[in-house]
Amino acid sequence: MAPGIPAAMERPHFIGIGGAGMSGIAKILTRRGAEVAGSDSKESATAEALRALGATVHIGHAADHLADDATCVVVSSAIRADNPELVRAGELSIPVVHRSDALASLMQGLRSIAVAGTHGKTTTTSMLAVALTELGLDPSYAIGGDLAGPGTNATHGEGAIFVAEADESDRSFQKYDPEVAIVLNVELDHHANYASMDEIYDSFETFTGKIVPDGTLVISADQSGAVELTRRVRDLSALKVVTYGESETADVRVHKITPRGLTSEVTVVLNGKYLTFTVSVPGRHYALNAVAALAAGVALGIPAHNLASALGKYTGVKRRLQLKGEAAGVQVIDSYAHHPTEMTADLEAMRGAATDARILVVFQPHLFSRTQELGTEMGQALALADASVVLDIYPAREDPIPGITSTLIIEAAKAAGADVTAVHDKATVPGVIAGMAKPGDLVLTMGAGDVTDLGPQILDHLSS
Template identity: 30%
Template sequence: MTFKGINKVYFLGIGGIGMSALARWFRHEGYPVAGYDKTPSPLTEELEKEGMMISFQDSTVEIPFDFTTNPDEVLVVWTPAIPKESVLLNFFQAHYPLKKRSEVLGMITKEYHTIAVAGTHGKTSTSALVAHLLKSAGKPVAAFLGGITQNYNSNLILPGKSKEPTLVVVEADEFDRSFLRLFPNEAVVTSADPDHLDIYGDESSILDGFRDFVKLLDKKGKLYIQSHAWYRMGEGLDIPAAIREYGLRSSGIHADNIIAKPGIFLFDYMGLKVQIKGLELHIPGFHNVENALAAIAIAVDHGVTEEQVRAGVKSFRGVKRRFEIHSSVPGHIYIDDYAHHPEEIKACLSSVRAMYPTQRLTVVFQPHLFSRTRDFAAGFSESLSLADEVVLLDIYPAREKPIEGVNSAMLLDGIHTGKKIMMEKAKVMDYLKESQPEVLVTMGAGDIDRLVPGIAAWMNSRTKPDEA
């Protein structure tokens, strides 16, 4: 399928982070765009301001009239997050051309030189930094991201006018094997840990999924792969693309002289042919230094100079909800992170410990998905034990229905900290005011983000920076 003959686009689940990036792209390309989502959000408000028509009722009455007169000219894009019993989904399936988000993104990547960033964690920050390094160096780049960048305040980055061909940067999502619909010229694999076992079944199957993804590269392609992911995937893997291994302690591309400071990590980039010393990364975390290695390697391979890399790394402000520091006053530190997998939690809390080694660390964590909580319960408990105090919220179900016997409380016994408690989300703010945390981290991929503005305002009100 091509976009020929399509003159309108409707999105089922338009408020999703991946869906909204596509909606913005079609709007930029001149298509009338409409859509449905379950509830309003700051993101849907932004889309409406950009000229998109959005309804929040699962009813065919809400479809704009212009989108009903000639169904063959309307492309309907949907996400598996829409329930099968949805009135709109069943109506569109019967009467309209219907494509999954991943299929449409694949159609776009087929038309451009594409850099696809995959990984069970790290792909949002890495893809955002790849796009930023290229764009800040003047390269024409379009990027479809899984988060809102702080530099551009959007999940879509658009190319400026240039005589050079546009480069496309996309997140390659392993969920539902979506990344197998892409057409990458270059690929990154930031990690390949077990996840989405409700889809893949077991660890070996998800590794096979990542192997199938990198096999999409041809002999002109390049694969940038993190050392542990390469160790897990590499056995028996035969691809024609050039392989560039990277990692904090990799024998290939690696980092030297890493110094963790509050709000900043300093490091040296040690590439295969290029070394760039004294880089300043203002999105802290050892994992972010590792993500930066891949992004820098790609930028260098596309002709970005040492000084452009240095400036781009220093000016990158990260992605909202990815190790986002809301308060940096000593004794009143507040960081919010999207971590929802044991390895992500471990990476986040290890970095926080390095930055604030002597201060009491409190974590408020909302597990995401019943199946993920069940499958990785021991790992969650072990990672959360890096904190001094753990506050557990109820599981955010997302697309799932409850599983008997699976709840947040099952993590408590395995958490070895001075204090660990269960709590309703509505009581968190009062609890924090009573406990007065020194370093606070909120984590999760559900609706815990609704707490962030209030917590941030309170933490910043406790003292003024010039009093620290």
């Protein structure tokens, strides 16, 4: 049996309960029997799903949404200090708990796997959740995206394992004490919170330092930032380090990745033996994520051949190269990629899976700070597409930065030889794409904001 409800979580109130991370914790708590309430800025399928589980979800933020008997208020780093419910919590002396602390409390007493890295966290966490469930281990999990099969981002299982996506963006992953930690890659991102790679390394070192005694760090042997982190933490006492990747020095070495349309066949060398399994999503980066998941499961004592077979049951996460549909001979695919490395990886995956197709991208930059620091690289990544439409920056939690617009990306893309068009009115995009697309083309809606809403609208225009 999994642990029960921490006392502070018996009647929690979530501000921003519809968010990917917040909703997952709320779902687990409702399934454990907590009286969950919260608010979100707009109605959503997530809000409805939470209500169906028994949670109270208010739309909009108001002081009277917070019940006087709430045992805590759960917030993320995106919640501003002047939020009326947060202000009311202070007036009532109700404890305020960060999302990461709430999640950490749910992981206590379980064998936990925390998946970290600048890219690939959601996919790798999902792969583990699906594989462990397939093996009958009934894990609990909390993920930053909805699994394509179960259609949820979190569940409370009765088994002994908890798999969690560990977010480095605000250093919240430093709150966890995992038995196994995965670090997929280490790159500079989240520029509002990190000023340099040294700060990034320090943060990841703190995270790896929280692994329990005799625990295991599974880390890439290929990516330069991960290699440097490995060098820095090798001397930590009572920590087993297992490297994976295509490097000849990797402990779990990738012998071969063979693309097979929208899937891949992966052969690894583990403990001197060859093991081949299928990854049911396209792209080298997803194949490597599966190898990281394999290494982590083996570190928990799960037989490698069983785990490898179960990993083949993973069919994707919403917004991670998710096929939205096809109309007029054009496939529309949704990509969450918003960092240049992710953009490049997804575009290369599409090239490998559909070598004869034209690739059209609708890209929405995410965050002013990220665009300021990485806009040139974003534009260079778009040169991998046959043509792109670039929208205005999706601000999310940030205020505008003077002089920083999507023009920075567009100019870099054109300098790299890309065919790119600026579109400022999002509502006109479906018509623009319908006019560009031809039978056999692939259209990618790309970004972490509301660009995802355009997929069905593009399909409707193509059908008309």
